Amino acid sequence: MKAILSMIPQLIRASFENDMRTVEACALTIVRRLKKEEPAIAEEIAKAISYHGVGASVTRSIGIDPPPTDRDTFMSLARIDEPVLVEPRIVLNEENEELVHRFIRERTLSEKLLAAGVKPPTSLLLYGPPGVGKTYLTSLLSYKLNLPLITLDLASSISSYLGKTGQNLKKVIEYAQNIPSILFLDEFDAIAKRRDDPSDLGELKRIVNVLLKELENWPSQSIVVAATNHADMLDKAIWRRFDRAMEIGLPDxxxxxxxxxxxxxxxxxxxxxxxxxxxxxxxxxxxxxxxxxxxxxxxxxxxxxxxxxxxxxxxxxxxxxxxxxxxxxxxxxxxxxxxxxxxxxxxxxxxxxxxxxxxxxxxxxxxx
Ligand SMILES: Nc1ncnc2c1ncn2[C@@H]1O[C@H](COP(=O)(O)OP(=O)(O)OP(=O)(O)O)[C@@H](O)[C@H]1O
Ligand SMILES: [Mg+2]
Structure with missing residues (x-):
């Protein structure tokens, strides 16, 4: 309790200064501390965070529900970004430029394609070394297609939610499938990499299976983009499920x-x-x-x-x-x-x- 009381001055200062990040960080700490003794209050604060916290204004302004939160920590499971104007200065080789151009065009003509009984592409796998524009291209797609970007960093979510990863991943997938959006699965190899870890093979197998199943039936209103630096570590079965795969190499x-x-x-x-x-x-x-x-x-x-x-x-x-x-x-x-x-x-x-x-x-x- 003393720890919570000692946070009050900081919380008040931050509120007066409109420092939302600090307010949110303090609130999260309080939620965690109160969870056992005062679950009802903890829950009320958690709700306030998801509706008013950092990132909530984004979801409000696009008119969508806030992203799901972890059951125990109340932390948001994904980050949402509005389709912002990134300077479209991406430099790609000719082949990739054509691929991106086609992808955007097919997405823009989604309705026409669907009317003809074919699905527009819904999944894209980006692979290549660090710093070649995988993340950048994803936000460019979000901007060009006017879809909010939901980012899930698999490396950090796997380590921090060990044991619950499958469950949390499912929540985020469901959320992303229900609103027109781009779900960005960054560090996608985190799943594959961890497969040789015998201690949680069962859990990871389940996660991979969840993903495989969902990738196959991704609703056409949304897109899933996965990025990795280690394409060789990916399961062959996963590889096949993507509509498009694009290697971005170092610039020539x-x-x-x-x-x-x-x-x-x-x-x-x-x-x-x-x-x-x-x-x-x-x-x-x-x-x-x-x-x-x-x-x-x-x-x-x-x-x-x-x-x-x-x-x-x-x-x-x-x-x-x-x-x-x-x-x-x-x-x-x-x-x-x-x-x-x-x-x-x-x-x-x-x-x-x-x-x-x-x-x-x-x-x-x-x-x-
Ligand atoms: N192809 C590109 N054309 C123009 N600028 C680029 C390109 N790739 C990267 N950049 C610049 O570098 C920054 C970082 O790139 P980005 O984060 O997209 O790399 P990444 O491939 O996702 O790397 P990582 O594997 O480390 O996540 C971008 O925000 C952009 O400013
Ligand atoms: Mg990146």
Whole structure:
């Protein structure tokens, strides 16, 4: 009881400051503490959280019920996001772009398809390394199709609701199927990964079975998107159940050039297009998220330190690379792609090295 009383000042401060997150966090703690001794009060507070808590305004504004909560902890089992305007700047290869385009088109023509007796696609599996846009694409779909996004992170829900995962998953699935929405199952491999854990094989088998059954009959008003970094860990049976599967890989040279131009183009507009190609070349192996994050740091530095864009670009690229290798790779690439447009002296200045070190780099590269 003392613990609850001690939270009151914080709760009051947070309410006056409209700090809804703190109010909700305090309320949840109180619910948990009161659950045994004062179940009725705990339940009343829990109800208040689900109707007024963080995220509830979203459900209210779209006019849907709040997501289901865990029976014991009263925590929300999923997060809901309104179809917000994300800048549709996703860079995909041609094949994937076509796939996404088709998916959206078929969904838009759902009614027509249904009238002809065929279902629009209702499930999509996205796989690929971290930072390639799996989550981003899902919110883009939510925006383009104007469907609220219900996110369930399987990795965290499995660990925190061990023993009840199947039951909770079922609740979320039911919820998502009953309102036009996109259910996003992030870290989808969490299920497959845990299958070799003998201690809860029974429970996981049940979960997988629940999913398989539901995937097969997903109602056409809703969509389920699953994302994973470890496609190889997925059950073959699950794999087959998805209407579409899409591999998003690391961006290729063209992709990286477009990404740099999207994220940094307006800052480099005085420069030759070939400079973007230099950037693309020296960032081989980096993900789209890496490029977006690097660009943010670069822009921040340009503004805060009031320096030339190119200086910031080189500073940040060096920061994430091995110094010596970067210098020689950049020097060689710049010379190759910028040709006569820049002198070796300029390149040396950009890199902050002496012209003789630069020619050393250029020559070593030649011998390799
Ligand atoms: N293909 C892309 N085109 C443009 N920007 C991208 C792309 N992929 C990622 N980004 C940028 O990187 C951010 C992070 O990407 P995102 O979270 O979608 O990656 P992810 O594939 O879901 O990674 P993870 O496997 O770690 O969840 C995005 O919000 C976006 O700003
Ligand atoms: Mg993601």
């Amino acid at each position: 040279f063209v992709g990286r050039t477009t990404l740099w131009s999207y994220y940094l183009g307006s800052y480099l507009n005085t420069m030759d297009d070939n400079f973007l190609k230099v950037l693309a070349k020296v960032t081989e192996g980096r993900s789209a998220a890496d490029i977006s994050q690097l660009s943010e740091r670069i822009i921040r530095q340009i503004i805060v330190d009031d320096i030339e864009p190119i200086e910031a670009v080189i500073y940040q690229l060096k920061y994430v690379s091995e110094d010596n290798k970067f210098n020689s790779l950049f020097a060689k690439t710049a010379k190759e792609l910028l040709g006569k447009k820049v002198t070796q002296k300029t390149i040396a200045k950009w890199l902050g090295i002496s012209p003789s070190t630069l020619s050393h780099h250029l020559n070593t590269n030649k011998e390799e």
